[in-house]
Amino acid sequence: MVRIGQTEVAYELRRSAAVSERRITVTPGHVEVLALTTDDDAEIDAFLNRKRQWLFNTLRELETTTAKRAVVPRFMTGSKIPFRGRNARLTVRHHDGAHVEIDYRNGFLVDLPSWVRADDQGGIVATEIKLWLKRRVRRDVMEIAATYRKRFDLKPRTIRVTDMKTGWGACGPTGSILINWTLVFAPKAVLEYVVVHELAHLKVRSHGPEFWAYLATLLPGYERPKGWLDTHQGSLDAGFLAAGT
Incomplete structure (x- = not known):
C-alpha cells in the first residue's frame, strides 16, 4: 500500500x-x-x-x-482486435516509461507513457497496433517462404508484404511476390495458403488444372483455407480498418 x-x-x-x-x-x-x-x-x-x-x-x-465513456470505444481496454482469425482482447495500460510499448499474450497489451494525452490515446494505440500487426505478418510470411524454399526449392526474386487495394497476393513475371498485409486478420493457415499459392506461380503461371494439381503437392488440403478465405474475404479487415486507422 x-x-x-x-x-x-x-x-x-x-x-x-x-x-x-x-x-x-x-x-x-x-x-x-x-x-x-x-x-x-x-x-x-x-x-x-x-x-x-x-x-x-x-x-x-x-x-x-x-x-x-458510456461505452467501450475502439482501441481502449475491453476492445476486440481481430488477429489470426479471432478477436483478441485489448488492454491499455499506463506506465512510467518513455515509450509506447506493445506485446501480445493471449491478447494485446499496450503500455502508454505519461506524455500521451487522453484525447490522443485511441489514435496512438491504433497506430501502434497496426505497426505491430504489419511487423508480425511480415515475419510470418518470411518464415513460411523460407520453409517452402528449403523443401521445394521455390525461390522468389523478392517477397514483400504491403497494402494491396485488390487481391491477397501476386506473383510478377520476374518472380517478385506481393502479399497483402491484412491477411494477418485471417487464421495463419490461410496466410500460408496465400503465400504458397503465389510461390506455386513460380513454376506454373496459369490457374488451370496443372496449377491446382501442383499446389496440392505443395500444400495438401489447401481447399480448406481457400474456402475460408473465399467466405470471409469481404469482411476480413473490416473490424480493424473501419475503426479509423
Whole structure:
C-alpha cells in the first residue's frame, strides 16, 4: 500500500530477474509495481516515493477518462482486435516509461507513457497496433517462404508484404511476390495458403488444372483455407480498418 495525500493505493508487487529497471504499470482498478529481484523494502519504498506524483496524476486521469465513456470505444481496454482469425482482447495500460510499448499474450497489451494525452490515446494505440500487426505478418510470411524454399526449392526474386487495394497476393513475371498485409486478420493457415499459392506461380503461371494439381503437392488440403478465405474475404479487415486507422 502506498499513501498519496489522504488516499491509500493498493498495488501488486512483482519481482523479475529479466528487467534492469523498476516500473509502475496502471490499469483501471489495478496498480502493478515491477521490482528487481535484488530490491529490498526500503528501495521499493524509495522508488514509490519518487513516483508518487506520477502515480497520482495517472490515476486521476484514468478515473476522469473512464467516467466520460458510456461505452467501450475502439482501441481502449475491453476492445476486440481481430488477429489470426479471432478477436483478441485489448488492454491499455499506463506506465512510467518513455515509450509506447506493445506485446501480445493471449491478447494485446499496450503500455502508454505519461506524455500521451487522453484525447490522443485511441489514435496512438491504433497506430501502434497496426505497426505491430504489419511487423508480425511480415515475419510470418518470411518464415513460411523460407520453409517452402528449403523443401521445394521455390525461390522468389523478392517477397514483400504491403497494402494491396485488390487481391491477397501476386506473383510478377520476374518472380517478385506481393502479399497483402491484412491477411494477418485471417487464421495463419490461410496466410500460408496465400503465400504458397503465389510461390506455386513460380513454376506454373496459369490457374488451370496443372496449377491446382501442383499446389496440392505443395500444400495438401489447401481447399480448406481457400474456402475460408473465399467466405470471409469481404469482411476480413473490416473490424480493424473501419475503426479509423
